Amino acid sequence: MAGENSVALEGAEVRARIARAKKIVVKIGSSSLTGDDFWIQPDRIDAFVDALQARMGRGSDVLVVSSGAVAAGMAPLGMKARPQDLANKQATAAVGQVFLANEWGRSFARYDKVIGQVLLTAADAGNRTRARNAQRTIDRLRQMGVVPIINENDTVVTGEINFGDNDRLAAIVAHLTSADALILLSDVDGLYDKNPTDPTARFIAEVKDGNDLADVVAGDGGRVGTGGMASKVSAARLASRSGIPVLLTSAANIAEAVGEARVGTVFHPKSSRLTAWKFWALYAADVSGTIRVDEGAMKAVTAGGNSLLAVGITDFSGEFHPGDIVEIHGPKGQMIGRGEVNYDSHTLAGMLGRHSGDLPADQQRPVVHADYLSNYASRA
Missing domain, CATH: 3.40.1160.10 (Acetylglutamate kinase-like)
Structure with a gap:
């Protein structure tokens, strides 16, 4: 050799x-x-x-x-x-x-x-x-x-x-x-x-x-x-x-x-x-659930570096609590990132697809804040 x-x-x-x-x-x-x-x-x-x-x-x-x-x-x-x-x-x-x-x-x-x-x-x-x-x-x-x-x-x-x-x-x-x-x-x-x-x-x-x-x-x-x-x-x-x-x-x-x-x-x-935190979330953290988002939310998260809002979420699976790490999937099932979720799965079920202004005051925070969200697009 x-x-x-x-x-x-x-x-x-x-x-x-x-x-x-x-x-x-x-x-x-x-x-x-x-x-x-x-x-x-x-x-x-x-x-x-x-x-x-x-x-x-x-x-x-x-x-x-x-x-x-x-x-x-x-x-x-x-x-x-x-x-x-x-x-x-x-x-x-x-x-x-x-x-x-x-x-x-x-x-x-x-x-x-x-x-x-x-x-x-x-x-x-x-x-x-x-x-x-x-x-x-x-x-x-x-x-x-x-x-x-x-x-x-x-x-x-x-x-x-x-x-x-x-x-x-x-x-x-x-x-x-x-x-x-x-x-x-x-x-x-x-x-x-x-x-x-x-x-x-x-x-x-x-x-x-x-x-x-x-x-x-x-x-x-x-x-x-x-x-x-x-x-x-x-x-x-x-x-x-x-x-x-x-x-x-x-x-x-x-x-x-x-x-x-x-x-x-x-x-x-x-x-x-x-x-x-971002290294831990991306590569080491246990995942408690999966959140699926639409095309607009996927672009906002991966290209725009924005927080994940309830309006862009189409579905989720798993049982999780505030502070848990969830995996975020795009509309075709592709993995696009991980983040620390602000709501438990029971609360999130009533928030899907809704604009922040239409939600109660205690549910108007992002589902995953941009500061606690790491997207896979940045790993290349």
Whole structure:
């Protein structure tokens, strides 16, 4: 693969920004931590820690998002393939998480560093109070000189609600902790427009916007992981949309990745960073219901940046209360945004299609105020 030698100076400014970032999130995939026999590889973890310690020695804070709990539990339990049913997956993760944390702790102890384990679920990120608590915990660990090792809590997560091999989790953590850069490491040296084993595959050194991904065909996960390149591209775009520069490369390149960042693929950050609320509402919040709107309301919300009024609402589903997050759909069922609703579903039922002036005084506020509405059109 020619990716490492093709970087040149493409995205040089973004690479320099990653190289000098004071707070970075580094995500390491399952396949980078375990061998063909599914046992954790101490020498690999030592190599990661050596590189991360070198970066910390230059004054950066490092947060590690480590996959591998399920993979690490397979060998001790004598498994030859990743479990598929939820009960076995959770039990395997319970075993593997102990092995994984012990190895990270052992390796960082070589530098007199203490680690702290933080296990999260999508539900934690989806609840504002729990998300803030997680943020405070991670920040406090950093202040105490502890290296946070963050992972999805596979022992309690459901099959329907998860982060996707921690790629999305890493992006959410990066935003949650106001990180200056995100580095995603896997077994591929960067992004290609097709499977990199194909001799015609073209290496993509930088992604400025969605147009650079038009011809990209990204694959799924491997034997021990669940993410794959599609998951990593999605996570990279999520983080870059919130104003965080992203570097995507192989775990073998970790020294260069946390060094001058002149390897892999960089994703340019948007110039304006989403507020914490808008990021949470768009990408992490639990949704309590769906509101459907007509063509006029859709244009007002997406193009005009206006509040959502009752007159433009045609229907809704779900049970929600004031302060809940609802998804907003256009007249053809397309998702156009999310927002914090001001009324419960019972009250809204009597407001549909009515002008504000025709409603009682206590129902004349917008259904979703523009300040608490995020539209998907702005994510491109």
